[in-house]
Amino acid sequence: MLLHTLYLVGIVAEAMTAALAAGRRSMDWVGVALLGCVTALGGGSARDVLLGNYPLAWVKHPEYLAFTAGAALLTILIARVMHHLRWAFLVLDAVGLVAFTIIGCDVGLRMGVPVPIAIVAGMITGCVGGVLRDVLCNDVPLLFRAELYASVSVLTGALYLGGLHLGLAHDLVMAIAMTFGMTLRILAIWRKWNMPKFIYERDLH
Amino acid sequence: MLLHTLYLVGIVAEAMTAALAAGRRSMDWVGVALLGCVTALGGGSARDVLLGNYPLAWVKHPEYLAFTAGAALLTILIARVMHHLRWAFLVLDAVGLVAFTIIGCDVGLRMGVPVPIAIVAGMITGCVGGVLRDVLCNDVPLLFRAELYASVSVLTGALYLGGLHLGLAHDLVMAIAMTFGMTLRILAIWRKWNMPKFIYERDLH
Amino acid sequence: MLLHTLYLVGIVAEAMTAALAAGRRSMDWVGVALLGCVTALGGGSARDVLLGNYPLAWVKHPEYLAFTAGAALLTILIARVMHHLRWAFLVLDAVGLVAFTIIGCDVGLRMGVPVPIAIVAGMITGCVGGVLRDVLCNDVPLLFRAELYASVSVLTGALYLGGLHLGLAHDLVMAIAMTFGMTLRILAIWRKWNMPKFIYERDLH
Numbered sequence: 015m016l017l018h019t020l021y022l023v024g025i026v027a028e029a030m031t032a033a034l035a036a037g038r039r040s041m042d043w044v045g046v047a048l049l050g051c052v053t054a055l056g057g058g059s060a061r062d063v064l065l066g067n068y069p070l071a072w073v074k075h076p077e078y079l080a081f082t083a084g085a086a087l088l089t090i091l092i093a094r095v096m097h098h099l100r101w102a103f104l105v106l107d108a109v110g111l112v113a114f115t116i117i118g119c120d121v122g123l124r125m126g127v128p129v130p131i132a133i134v135a136g137m138i139t140g141c142v143g144g145v146l147r148d149v150l151c152n153d154v155p156l157l158f159r160a161e162l163y164a165s166v167s168v169l170t171g172a173l174y175l176g177g178l179h180l181g182l183a184h185d186l187v188m189a190i191a192m193t194f195g196m197t198l199r200i201l202a203i204w205r206k207w208n209m210p211k212f213i214y215e216r217d218l219h
Numbered sequence: 220m221l222l223h224t225l226y227l228v229g230i231v232a233e234a235m236t237a238a239l240a241a242g243r244r245s246m247d248w249v250g251v252a253l254l255g256c257v258t259a260l261g262g263g264s265a266r267d268v269l270l271g272n273y274p275l276a277w278v279k280h281p282e283y284l285a286f287t288a289g290a291a292l293l294t295i296l297i298a299r300v301m302h303h304l305r306w307a308f309l310v311l312d313a314v315g316l317v318a319f320t321i322i323g324c325d326v327g328l329r330m331g332v333p334v335p336i337a338i339v340a341g342m343i344t345g346c347v348g349g350v351l352r353d354v355l356c357n358d359v360p361l362l363f364r365a366e367l368y369a370s371v372s373v374l375t376g377a378l379y380l381g382g383l384h385l386g387l388a389h390d391l392v393m394a395i396a397m398t399f400g401m402t403l404r405i406l407a408i409w410r411k412w413n414m415p416k417f418i419y420e421r422d423l424h
Numbered sequence: 425m426l427l428h429t430l431y432l433v434g435i436v437a438e439a440m441t442a443a444l445a446a447g448r449r450s451m452d453w454v455g456v457a458l459l460g461c462v463t464a465l466g467g468g469s470a471r472d473v474l475l476g477n478y479p480l481a482w483v484k485h486p487e488y489l490a491f492t493a494g495a496a497l498l499t500i501l502i503a504r505v506m507h508h509l510r511w512a513f514l515v516l517d518a519v520g521l522v523a524f525t526i527i528g529c530d531v532g533l534r535m536g537v538p539v540p541i542a543i544v545a546g547m548i549t550g551c552v553g554g555v556l557r558d559v560l561c562n563d564v565p566l567l568f569r570a571e572l573y574a575s576v577s578v579l580t581g582a583l584y585l586g587g588l589h590l591g592l593a594h595d596l597v598m599a600i601a602m603t604f605g606m607t608l609r610i611l612a613i614w615r616k617w618n619m620p621k622f623i624y625e626r627d628l629h
Contacts, residue, residue, distance in 0.1 A: 034419055037420075038419055039363070040418050041364050041416065042364060042365060042414035042416045044369050044414050045363030063268055063269065063473055064469065064473065065478075065479070065480075065483065068271035069270070069332070072336075073270065073332055073333075076333050076335040076336050076339075080335075093419050127483055130486040130490075131482075131486050149559060149560065150354065150359070152357065152358065154449050154451075155455075157455070158452070158455030159455055164454050165454055208452060211451065211453075212443070212450070212453060212456050215447075216506075217448075238622070239626075241624075242623055243625065243627075244564050244568070245622070245623050246564075246569050246621065246622060247568070247569060247618060247620060247621045247622070248621075248622060249567075249568070249574050249575055249619050250567070250568030250569055253567070253568060253574065268473055268474065271476075273475075273476035274476065278474070278475065278538075278541050281544075295622045298622070301626075355555070355568065
């Protein structure tokens with residue numbers, strides 16, 4: 015129940031970042047709504063298509079599409095004040111990342127995949143939406159370049175599945191994993207933590 | 220039967236626009252053929268993968284691939300005169316858009332998805348091919364930036380499903396929806412109708 | 425068995441080219457590992473999703489992900505000497521292309537698709553990983569622009585399926601098809617064979 019609420023927070027946060035990215039590319043209102051839906055629901059859709067888990071969430075619950083498109087369009091109205099909300103926004107985005115990750119792990123477990131793949135399912139749920147957003151905006155995905163995002167997702171998923179494996183109470187494990195993931199994500203943004211970069215300039219051909 | 224013919228018109232028109240886009244990126248003949256296939260058949264494939272509707276159309280009918288690749292390669296020969304055919308071409312493209320949309324709605328209905336998702340299935344069928352084309356050409360998809368394209372598809376699908384819901388004869392509803400969609404699409408190009416744009420220049424991070 | 429070994433050679437070679445591409449975009453270590461996995465396993469995954477062949481290889485064998493990510497990360501260490509290994513590397517890449525192609529054809533046959541679609545399944549297996557790599561690096565895919573790559577894959581698949589159709593021994597057919605494909609690929613690079621290009625500069629709209 016709580017997880018479902020946090021999921022809704024997450025899709026709203028993802029739809030709103032997508033709307034701002036759409037605005038930076040001067041997309042029209044249709045583009046804003048579409049990019050919001052693809053970004054917010056694309057991670058879960060990619061997971062379900064890769065695992066063969068039908069029907070997809072938004073096919074069963076068309077209201078998610080309306081909700082997401084609505085959040086994206088609303089962003090147009092409040093864009094002017096969004097930078098004042100920067101920190102609130104990054105927190106909501108972190109909530110979304112960890113909620114998506116845990117939901118993805120749960121789907122993986124329910125489908126009986128090996129544990130490492132359940133962690134990957136969590137990471138795909140948390141991260142692929144942003145990759146699709148960046149590809150559609152003609153950017154190299156941020157996920158591949160900077161910030162601890164995929165790593166936060168993987169560590170959160172590993173902690174969650176590890177806790178369940180140890181037989182701890184489900185709600186406790188979830189609370190610990192989410193707190194850990196959100197703290198790590200927010201610290202990483204605040205302290206500007208980054209993974210080392212690989213720079214290569216030759217052309218092999 | 221008529222719808223099937225219009226579908227073939229649509230995949231030819233999509234393959235030919237894709238071939239011209241390939242030419243603008245100086246692709247080779249293989250690239251022209253591949254981009255033609257992805258553009259013409261990508262919308263229906265995306266719909267079927269998202270809905271879990273197997274086997275895909277071109278898997279059952281490999282001749283669609285030959286047909287599409289052939290249309291793309293033929294475009295290389297007639298590229299020199301294509302701009303004289305501009306309006307004929309835009310009409311064929313509009314035919315394709317509405318035919319794809321109605322076929323997509325039908326697939327959705329047949330799979331028993333909720334009505335709004337049947338409309339979305341129509342839109343995915345009509346629009347995703349062009350998005351894949353633009354992504355593979357390293358452009359921000361036109362669908363997100365300009366023209367009434369997704370909106371024409373959604374309105375056509377809604378009119379079609381609304382008419383069926385009212386219990387009108389199937390062929391009549393199809394004729395009305397297609398005429399409406401094509402008229403709207405052609406008017407939109409002719410009168411340069413566009414959705415309002417959202418322009419945002421700050422960086423949230 | 426041999427084919428499985430060549431498959432592993434292929435995913436290592438693809439992961440390593442992906443790592444160098446990631447380095448050219450200054451991606452971080454997470455990006456290098458992710459791009460390696462997507463490139464090496466993306467072709468087979470695309471084939472399986474399009475054919476509805478579940479579960480995907482890496483879902484059943486999570487060690488493929490570790491293996492691929494490991495090869496990509498190892499490339500960071502040996503990047504400095506990679507250009508000395510250029511030809512070894514192109515040979516391994518050719519091995520991967522033909523092995524992927526034949527595995528893809530086999531999957532198609534096993535699923536009972538029409539013969540032309542089995543060839544397409546081979547081509548998707550061999551080529552889509554590199555397309556995903558280029559899209560994520562914000563390039564127009566090399567596959568569409570230059571080199572004999574898709575064509576080598578299609579000819580290899582056609583030769584393989586043709587040989588099986590003639591009732592020749594499986595291992596013999598495989599050896600012939602692989603030798604042919606690798607020779608053609610390496611000749612094409614060495615002699616800089618290219619398909620003719622289609623260049624079109626007008627804007628239809």
